[in-house]
Amino acid sequence: MDSSQFRAAAHAAIDQVIDYYENIESQRVVSAVQPGYLREIIPTTAPEQGEPWNAIQNDITEHIIPGLTHWQSPNFLAFFPANSTYPGILGELYSAAFTSANFNWLCSPAATELETIVLDWLCKLLSLPACYLSTSSSGGGGVIQGSASEAIVTVMVAARDRYLRRLAKDAKDDKEREKIIDEKRGKLVALCSDQSHSSTQKGCLIAGTKYRAIKVPRSSGNYGLTGATLRAALEAAKKDGLEPFYTTVTLGTTSTCAVDEFKEIAEVARDWPELWIHVDAAYAGAALVREEFQYLTEGMERFDSFNMNMHKWLLTNFDCSCLFVKERKHLLDALSITPSYLRNEFSERGLVTDYRDWQIPLGRRFRALKIWFVMRTYGAEGLRNHIGNCLEVGKVFENLIRGREDLFTVFTTPSFGLTVFTVNPITGDQKARNNLTKEVYEAVNADGEIFITSTIVDGTYAIRVVSGNPRIERRHLERAFEILVEKTNEIKAKGAH
């Protein structure tokens, strides 16, 4: 493809993307294709001769779009959102155009320097403690990772090494050091609430440590981890001969958007100085752009790291998980390996940041561009308004559900645009409630006009409806509610419940 062909193809592609977004609402949200559909259409080998762009673009229309689940539709109310916006898309375009591996500063100074700057912007926008800024006296800073799971396993490795290093700090020589580390390594355990995302458990598989989920009781309407419960779990682990080295606490759990009790947990941190505490705010962290949520960051200076995914709810295209650490040195101690081919004068003299030491891969994309474009296009005010709109329409939905006590029961305190509820059976116990809720949930998704998800918490099967889409309006939630009522009535009319 030469420049003039690229110009024509790019114009046609942009036109198609705009049409896609403008018409997305009229599409069935969930793809209706059957497993293996594409194999029947696409040749089994790559073409021998190159093809023109219009043939490829035609296949996008004919074969790819029908197999998409439309995450950008305002009728997509499932999981947590994956926001996409035009400035975010432009960021991806330029990132592709300026492709470079960016593993150290010299690879493309702009990529590193812009990342440091926009993550400081984000740190301030979210009102995180100043220790997470790149200019902090603790040596903190932010780095863009591909996903919250990657962020978690990365800090877990730093936590593991810090813990072992400290245990062995008084060893008289290398041999004794190694002996202590070998003895203790198999006893390391990471703990978190049983409502934490599975990425912590996966992190343990990768980091080679034990994992303990702490059962959280339902307190004050939701499933947050309290300081007392964490303290008891840490003490129990110690009693069992284990070495608790790491904890994930969550701002907005996946099932119910519960928030752990950070203030109380900050007190636990005081008594367990060797414990690395990481805040997983993958989805709900975006809400911190609004002042009414910023009280949640109080005490976070006692914790070691924090991550939130701008690609979930902050208007920035996938992938863009922002990780902040209080002391970068722990990442560097654990992850820095400098073979001769990566050496350069700027890194050697300590003048620059080399983000390869803050992550698992070596190479990295220029993802800071899309954050820069999004923040400059919307401004802090636009970001706050986007979250505000999602919360407002979420409240409309919550009120509609609450208004039909005969049909629905709100399960946990709705928060961050997420309402979790069950469907009331005419008679019967929890089992009947679970069965009916599941049946309604499946019937709604089978129709495909909206897409919702379900969860099971504490033996209760519940439906989750999330309003985190940048294009969502009140009418979308009103229609979703209508569909839920219709399906519930239809199923109940059949008499099984």
Ligand code: PLP
């Ligand atoms: N943490 C929480 C609270 C989540 O809800 C999710 C996914 O929804 C994750 C972590 C994992 O996110 P990622 O896909 O970025 O690894």
